[in-house]
Amino acid sequence: xxxxxSLNAREIVxxxxxxxxxxxxxxxxxxxxxxxxxxxxxxxxxxxKELAPLAEGPLKGVPVAMKDNILAHGMPLTCxxxxxxxxxxxYDATVVARLKQNGGWVPGKTNMDEFAMGSSTENSALGVTRxxxxxxxxxxxxxxxxxxxxxxxxxxxxxGSDTGGSVRQPATFCGLYGFKPTxxxxxxxxxxAFASSLDQIGLFGRNPEDIxxxxxxxxxxxxxxxxxxxxxxxxxxxxxxKNLPALAYLALPDEGVDPEIREAYPRFxxxxxxxxxxxxxxxxxxxxxxLYVYYVIASSEASxxxxxxxxxxxxxxxxxxxxxALYDETRTKGFGPEVRRRILLGTFSLGAGQYDEYxxxxxxxxxxxxxxxxxxxxxxxxxxxxxxxxxxxxxGSKSHDPVKMYYSDFFTIPLSxxxxxxxxxxxxxxxxxxxxGFQIAAPYLNDERMLRLASRYEGIVGGxxxxxxxxxxxxxxxxxxxxxxxxxxxxxxxxFP
Amino acid sequence: MWKTVIGLEIHAQLLTSxxxxxxxxANYGDSPNSNVCPVxxxxxxxxPVLNGEAVRQALRAALLLNCRINRTSSFDRKNxxxxxxxxxYQITQFFHPYAENGYMEIEVGGTRRIGITRxxxxxxxxxxxxxxxRGETLVDFNRCGTPLIEIVSEPDLETPEEAAExxxxxxxxxVYAGVNDGNLEEGSLRCDANISLHxxxxxxxxxxxxxxxxxxRFLQRALRYEQERxxxxxxxxxxxxxxxxxxxxxxxxxxxxxxxxxLLDYRYFPEPDLGILRIxxxxxxxxxxxxxxTPALKRERYVREYHLSADDAKILVSSPSxxxxxxxxxxxxxxxxxxxxxxxxxxxxxxxxxxxxLTPPLTPKAFADLLVSLxxxxxxxxxxxxxxxxxxxxxLSATELIAKKGIALVDSPEAVKAMVKGVLEGLRPxxxxxxxxxxxLLGFLIGEVMKSCKGAAQPKTVNQTVREFLxxxxx
Ligand SMILES: [Zn+2]
Numbered sequence: 001x002x003x004x005x006s007l008n009a010r011e012i013v014x015x016x017x018x019x020x021x022x023x024x025x026x027x028x029x030x031x032x033x034x035x036x037x038x039x040x041x042x043x044x045x046x047x048x049k050e051l052a053p054l055a056e057g058p059l060k061g062v063p064v065a066m067k068d069n070i071l072a073h074g075m076p077l078t079c080x081x082x083x084x085x086x087x088x089x090x091y092d093a094t095v096v097a098r099l100k101q102n103g104g105w106v107p108g109k110t111n112m113d114e115f116a117m118g119s120s121t122e123n124s125a126l127g128v129t130r131x132x133x134x135x136x137x138x139x140x141x142x143x144x145x146x147x148x149x150x151x152x153x154x155x156x157x158x159x160g161s162d163t164g165g166s167v168r169q170p171a172t173f174c175g176l177y178g179f180k181p182t183x184x185x186x187x188x189x190x191x192x193a194f195a196s197s198l199d200q201i202g203l204f205g206r207n208p209e210d211i212x213x214x215x216x217x218x219x220x221x222x223x224x225x226x227x228x229x230x231x232x233x234x235x236x237x238x239x240x241x242k243n244l245p246a247l248a249y250l251a252l253p254d255e256g257v258d259p260e261i262r263e264a265y266p267r268f269x270x271x272x273x274x275x276x277x278x279x280x281x282x283x284x285x286x287x288x289x290x291l292y293v294y295y296v297i298a299s300s301e302a303s304x305x306x307x308x309x310x311x312x313x314x315x316x317x318x319x320x321x322x323x324x325a326l327y328d329e330t331r332t333k334g335f336g337p338e339v340r341r342r343i344l345l346g347t348f349s350l351g352a353g354q355y356d357e358y359x360x361x362x363x364x365x366x367x368x369x370x371x372x373x374x375x376x377x378x379x380x381x382x383x384x385x386x387x388x389x390x391x392x393x394x395x396g397s398k399s400h401d402p403v404k405m406y407y408s409d410f411f412t413i414p415l416s417x418x419x420x421x422x423x424x425x426x427x428x429x430x431x432x433x434x435x436x437g438f439q440i441a442a443p444y445l446n447d448e449r450m451l452r453l454a455s456r457y458e459g460i461v462g463g464x465x466x467x468x469x470x471x472x473x474x475x476x477x478x479x480x481x482x483x484x485x486x487x488x489x490x491x492x493x494x495x496f497p
Numbered sequence: 498m499w500k501t502v503i504g505l506e507i508h509a510q511l512l513t514s515x516x517x518x519x520x521x522x523a524n525y526g527d528s529p530n531s532n533v534c535p536v537x538x539x540x541x542x543x544x545p546v547l548n549g550e551a552v553r554q555a556l557r558a559a560l561l562l563n564c565r566i567n568r569t570s571s572f573d574r575k576n577x578x579x580x581x582x583x584x585x586y587q588i589t590q591f592f593h594p595y596a597e598n599g600y601m602e603i604e605v606g607g608t609r610r611i612g613i614t615r616x617x618x619x620x621x622x623x624x625x626x627x628x629x630x631r632g633e634t635l636v637d638f639n640r641c642g643t644p645l646i647e648i649v650s651e652p653d654l655e656t657p658e659e660a661a662e663x664x665x666x667x668x669x670x671x672v673y674a675g676v677n678d679g680n681l682e683e684g685s686l687r688c689d690a691n692i693s694l695h696x697x698x699x700x701x702x703x704x705x706x707x708x709x710x711x712x713x714r715f716l717q718r719a720l721r722y723e724q725e726r727x728x729x730x731x732x733x734x735x736x737x738x739x740x741x742x743x744x745x746x747x748x749x750x751x752x753x754x755x756x757x758x759x760l761l762d763y764r765y766f767p768e769p770d771l772g773i774l775r776i777x778x779x780x781x782x783x784x785x786x787x788x789x790x791t792p793a794l795k796r797e798r799y800v801r802e803y804h805l806s807a808d809d810a811k812i813l814v815s816s817p818s819x820x821x822x823x824x825x826x827x828x829x830x831x832x833x834x835x836x837x838x839x840x841x842x843x844x845x846x847x848x849x850x851x852x853x854x855l856t857p858p859l860t861p862k863a864f865a866d867l868l869v870s871l872x873x874x875x876x877x878x879x880x881x882x883x884x885x886x887x888x889x890x891x892x893l894s895a896t897e898l899i900a901k902k903g904i905a906l907v908d909s910p911e912a913v914k915a916m917v918k919g920v921l922e923g924l925r926p927x928x929x930x931x932x933x934x935x936x937x938l939l940g941f942l943i944g945e946v947m948k949s950c951k952g953a954a955q956p957k958t959v960n961q962t963v964r965e966f967l968x969x970x971x972x
Contacts, residue, residue, distance in 0.1 A: 069542075070542075071541065071542045077541065077542075079541070084541070087541075090535070090540065091535055091540075093542060188544060189542065189543070189544050190542040190543075191542055192541040192542050193542070193544075193770075195769075196769035196770050197769035223546065224544060224546060225544050225546075226544065226545065226546050226547065226770060226771050226772055227544075227769075227770065227771075227772060300766060301766075301769055303576075303764075304574050304576050304585070304586050304764070304766070306585075307576060307578065307584065307585020307586055308539040308541070308583065308584045308585050309541075310578060310580075310585060312580050312636070313538065313539065313583065314540070323580060323634070327578055347764065350576070350764035350765075350766050351762055351764060352762045352764070355764075355765075355766075359766055
């Protein structure tokens with residue numbers, strides 16, 4: 001029965017419908033999988049102990065793990081922070097409510113960088129998460145736990161949050177599809193805010209169809225989120241406009257991109273050429289400023305969003321003789337160093353003396369970047385580009401250097417600043433057997449169209465098969481015991497299939 | 498001579514059924530922390546959704562104050578830590594308020610137009626209760642998230658009296674429109690004042706802000722104290738500090754709350770959880786169509802249509818429920834001047850509470866009935882005064898009471914004559930003295946007649962009949 005864990009979401013839905021197995025059997029299979037693997041990987045911070053009755057619906061029986069900054073009623077909500085270590089969510093986030101209404105369930109809450117601030121999940125105050133492909137490496141971040149859980153077949157799907165690349169980067173590090181929808185497409189109600197104008201709930205899956213299935217059932221207008229978009233979903237939207245227009249691809253910067261990624265990029269582009277799309281190289285002149293803009297705006301919003309964690313109403317409180325001391329001690333002890341760094345950075349940027357030079361300026365440059373991308377997307381139906389500048393790095397190798405860490409989001413941030421939908425796709429493996437992935441971005445509200453294109457891509461590249469092979473869950477391995485994830489094979493780089 | 502410049506910042510709670518950004522009831526008098534939800538309690542993951550009813554109320558206030566309505570405005574965060582501020586920031590409109598450039602007229606000596614700089618929508622905070630004995634602070638978040646508007650005046654006010662008059666008229670206007678309940682003591686209307694002194698022709702002085710002036714009296718006293726304090730400093734050649742001060746009711750002085758160095762940096766920035774607030778022409782029109790007659794127009798009309806004195810009009814109009822009661826009474830046929838007089842002198846004696854006509858002591862119909870009976874001479878004023886308490890107490894109409902008590906009006910000339918004769922014959926000595934020239938006894942004699950009939954005769958008839966009797970025409 002352990003092999004039920006290898007099923008993807010659509011296989012689960014149809015298998016349950018046909019009566020091939022029961023929801024309980026699936027539940028136990030996934031629990032066993034977690035029991036045997038997650039001690040080493042550390043994807044989950046908490047697991048659901050029993051399976052609640054399932055609603056009827058298109059997601060009947062589908063487990064979707066939740067990053068631990070998304071509220072699921074009755075389950076812990078920690079944001080991987082000491083300040084919320086013993087907090088239990090008192091209500092369901094809109095995504096969780098919709099998941100349950102459609103028959104899905106939450107197997108557990110996954111590890112993350114504290115309050116989603118980081119690119120390696122090393123900023124978690126509550127545990128280490130390792131990359132299932134190589135346990136000496138990080139899974140990426142900040143939604144590293146969700147990525148590791150899906151990659152190690154502990155759940156077919158997971159949600160994360162993507163503020164500057166926190167879904168797309170770990171998806172690439174773990175060989176998955178990672179989707180950040182158009183800003184406002186998925187309700188943020190019940191997602192703990194990091195940077196409200198950038199935060200968007202994102203989806204991890206081993207194939208684009210699973211992601212589409214989940215997206216169609218959790219996205220759409222929510223009266224509880226004033227920034228959610230009213231446009232209806234268009235699952236029937238065809239893959240591309242008529243007569244195959246040219247796709248844009250981003251010219252690589254001269255420096256800062258891993259040579260193996262640089263080398264794989266033309267082969268990635270070739271996949272689309274072979275689908276029949278002409279390609280045109282584009283440059284976005286303000287791209288390199290996006291990183292700075294992001295760290296000012298995201299930190300500014302975070303400094304305000306995290307003010308509610310003050311020890312007064314809930315969460316950790318450090319007793320103190322005065323109210324001011326209570327705030328100081330609670331927040332100094334409750335937040336980790338990276339969170340404190342960003343709160344300080346944001347508080348500074350918003351100060352009366354600095355506002356114009358920092359937040360104000362960043363706001364203007366953000367508009368410039370958005371204008372440039374708007375121009376680009378008025379000409380091209382898709383933009384192809386790298387997802388990350390490098391492959392999964394070893395634990396501890398960047399944690400001492402925040403600026404180096406921030407650079408991980410070089411290719412993802414500009415799209416977040418302007419709210420465009422983007423999807424990272426697995427492509428091949430590096431010489432060390434680590435996943436290399438790239439990214440597609442699309443105009444506003446072209447989420448469904450982009451996922452259709454990704455389906456065709458998956459048909460050619462076969463990312464899901466590669467994962468199964470890696471974890472010995474392919475058809476031929478059905479009777480073999482799961483291979484230890486410690487085993488680092490020296491698989492040579494290959495393009496699937 | 499020093500010239501005083503005063504501007505007021507007034508926070509008015511909007512009367513709405515729910516809070517500004519969530520659907521909790523806006524009743525903060527309920528048991529502590531009973532009207533809270535993830536949004537107003539600042540739970541992780543909760544997001545604000547703007548209450549359309551609050552915007553409509555805010556619009557009505559802005560129209561009454563002759564403001565320009567900005568078709569687009571937006572919300573911002575004001576960041577500071579305080580235990581009763583659940584999110585660690587207050588959502589307000591700092592950069593782009595919804596209404597600007599208005600004015601209101603006040604009457605102090607003549608008519609003065611006081612400018613309104615801006616009005617913005619914002620949310621209220623909770624309430625802290627300090628238990629000194631146990632060294633504990635308890636916080637009630639029921640009020641947290643209640644909708645407010647802040648009305649910022651131009652520094653057009655020149656005296657404490659003008660400031661108080663401005664506050665009085667503004668309160669009246671907001672209460673009229675049902676925008677605010679006008680309760681200064683309980684803080685649903687709150688007033689902060691900015692005051693500075695300068696010499697004529699010289700630039701404005703440093704302004705000092707005085708917080709929480711919750712009555713007209715305190716406002717005037719605080720401003721007077723500040724006038725003197727600042728003038729003294731300036732006379733001595735010292736500088737006025739840019740400070741925030743509090744008025745101490747006991748000592749009748751203002752005290753420093755925060756100096757310039759302690760002024761907080763609120764780190765305002767655009768609220769990313771809310772979109773642009775767009776107000777359509779149609780919404781403005783609709784809000785305008787629900788506005789009542791303003792108190793100023795009402796006062797004018799009372800003088801013009803009802804021929805009331807300006808003072809009576811002002812007092813009647815000072816409470817919307819009172820004015821409504823009055824107008825209803827007149828509409829039911831009561832003579833306007835008599836109705837005003839009787840309402841303000843007689844009826845108010847039997848009323849209680851800060852706004853007695855919210856639940857009037859009797860119906861306008863009963864009151865009109867009484868006044869019509871009086872006007873038609875079916876009863877006399879003393880009789881009316883006599884039965885009014887019983888009408889109120891028993892809920893009976895004047896007609897019913899007159900019938901029930903068998904009060905008969907002595908109204909035929911013969912009956913009055915007979916009565917006068919009967920009474921005055923028992924007062925021979927006084928009648929003689931009158932006839933001997935002691936004419937000041939007339940009042941006494943008339944009074945005795947009125948007393949004897951318990952007011953059941955028309956004073957005018959009695960007056961005339963007594964005179965005739967005394968002049969011997971009847972003998
Ligand atoms: Zn609420």
